[in-house]
Amino acid sequence: MKKEFTPRITSFLCKWCTYTGADLAGTARLQYPTSIIPIQVMCSSRVDPVFLIKAFLSGSDGVLIGGCHPGDCHYETGNYHARRRFAIVKSVFESLGLESQRLKLSWISASEGPKFARVANEYTEEIMELGENPTRKNIFL
């Protein structure tokens, strides 16, 4: 029997908001797929553009960045920087003809457990429709 495709979504979660939001989803026993691979970072701005590319080339089917809502960053402006850097990588992906839907940025606060679960579920479904990350098969670097 063919094994069902479980996407792997590398998720860089900011320590103060989204990681805590994910904790809250756990506390509330909300269900979401095993696809989410949480990686804690201090701030979404720590996510260097190279991280996204690295995670993608290492075979992530999707890459998620979770940060605080605009104006709510623990470090004041970190998420604005994260947003700009994310936009750049996204446009690089588009220029290279890569599926930019495999990158996602989401603002999830520490109190938004349900939102975290929702984003995890929806994004997993979206990635399942896209299928496996093609770089897993074709090594092009």
Place this chain on the structure above:
Amino acid sequence: MKEFEMREAGQDKNLRAKVGVYICECGPNIAGKVDLDKIIADLSQLDDYQDVELVVKKYGFLCSGPGKEFLEEEIRSNGYTHLVVGACSPRDHDSTFMGVCKKTDLNPYLYRIINIREHCTWVIDDKEKATEKAFSYIRGGISRVLRQSELFEKPLDINPDVLVIGGGIAGMEAALSLSGEDRRVFLVEKTDHLGGISLDLSGLLPGQGEIIKNKIDSVTEDKNIRLFLNTSVETVIGFLGNFEIELVSIENAETTDIMAGAIVVATGSSLFDPGESAHLSYSESDEVYTSLSVEKMFSGEGEARLRSGKKPSSVALIHCVGREEKNYCSGICCSYMMKLAGFFRNQSPDIQVTEFYRDLCLPQKDDQERYTEAEAAGVEFVRIKDISIKGTEVSFEKMNSKKSEQSFDMVVLAPAIVPSADTEELADLLTVPLDESGFFQEVHKMTNPVGTSTDGVFIVGTAHGPKGVSDSMQFARASAGQILTRLIPGEKLIPEVKVTEILEAYCTGCGNCLDVCVYGAIYSDDSRGISVVNEAVCRGCGNCYGSCPSGALRTKHFTNTQLYREVDEALR
């Protein structure tokens, strides 16, 4: 483990790593949701790493007293070089297990907690899938912990003294709350007297004059408060626990250097200039006053008279002056305008008082009562869309678009509270950002309204935003509370350990990182042509990393190697 990886992890290549992996059952929360024995068996058989010995065990509740003792004993007797704990969220027990490590020889930064409860067992009901995820999650943790390096806390000596800028009611309150045998306060005031705006206000509380006078006396007599009148702050450098400040006398430009551990900003505010209002054709007229000048009349003479010496028989009280221009409500004007209405009625019971407002804001405890009383006593409240004043002629448009005109003996304006003139300059000096309205920006409006992004600098009173006397004093006490708990005489301060460092060999000195750092933790070393991190100020967010074009930065405990290993391991 490969040789170069050992070196990267900062370990002697001859040292054999021994990793202790402890999984907390957390009652049924973890043990009931995954097959722990399978995870332990699978982890024990891992042969990913040469020269790494894995010991995998489980325990009922690791965070319990016996659990911590068990863990401590295990670390001691097994001589682990690294420790991984599979348990709950780091928010719950990271510090607990770091504390256990600190009791042993194991550096707490060679330990890692893996959140298999919140991020795995609680969100995945399928036991098989949860087991699989927990396994790969812990495996990733082992891989990461092997790349972690020892970090050491560097306790800093602190200076418990405090600089308070501004000698108004908030500044005095902060100074009095802070001064003590082992803590001096430097109180800097730019005018030649203490008290600030509170001296001009009237009828705040019974015996108010005495209370404020007593406060001024207490400040003046306090041996531990050093008062600098007619003085302003010239330069500030440093960080929490160690600020170096230069004060300059406004009279003779003489400078004084002082050292303090914290700074309280209580520079107050000023009033919106009604002449700037586009919605109010205001021209200075003999009988048009701002609320503050009427407050002065009542607090000085005890009554408000026209310039002719007569008492007014009709008064227009105009709220919300400058609110539309400034785009915020000052929150206290409604309350003091109703107070003034009461004073006017007291001095001439037959007086006609009309209050023109756009919105009423009654946030204080007794505001509603005051409003009901005023209305019952015949004070007229008129909600308006638009208003203009020529002399004492008031033309206004009501909410139903009806336009009217009325003439009064006296017109009193309640201008918005705006930042005081030197706010921007001071903000620059202290590297504290300003908010949209130009007041000092707090860390968080709910959880820490007195703190700022520069740790050690606190904002109190109306320097933070419009507020009344009692709130100003509460803010002052709140800041004192934070300072008293953090700067304890004789104790040291432990700054953030997980900070960023810049590798000199790679840095080109472009200065990108300086621009993104909101804490001013990076400075440029011109002699070496590089940027340098002040570790005492850095909070370790890692924003600078993303801005560095040459990869010269390293965020301790969140290095690229560590994060990459975590990603790679999870994707294996």
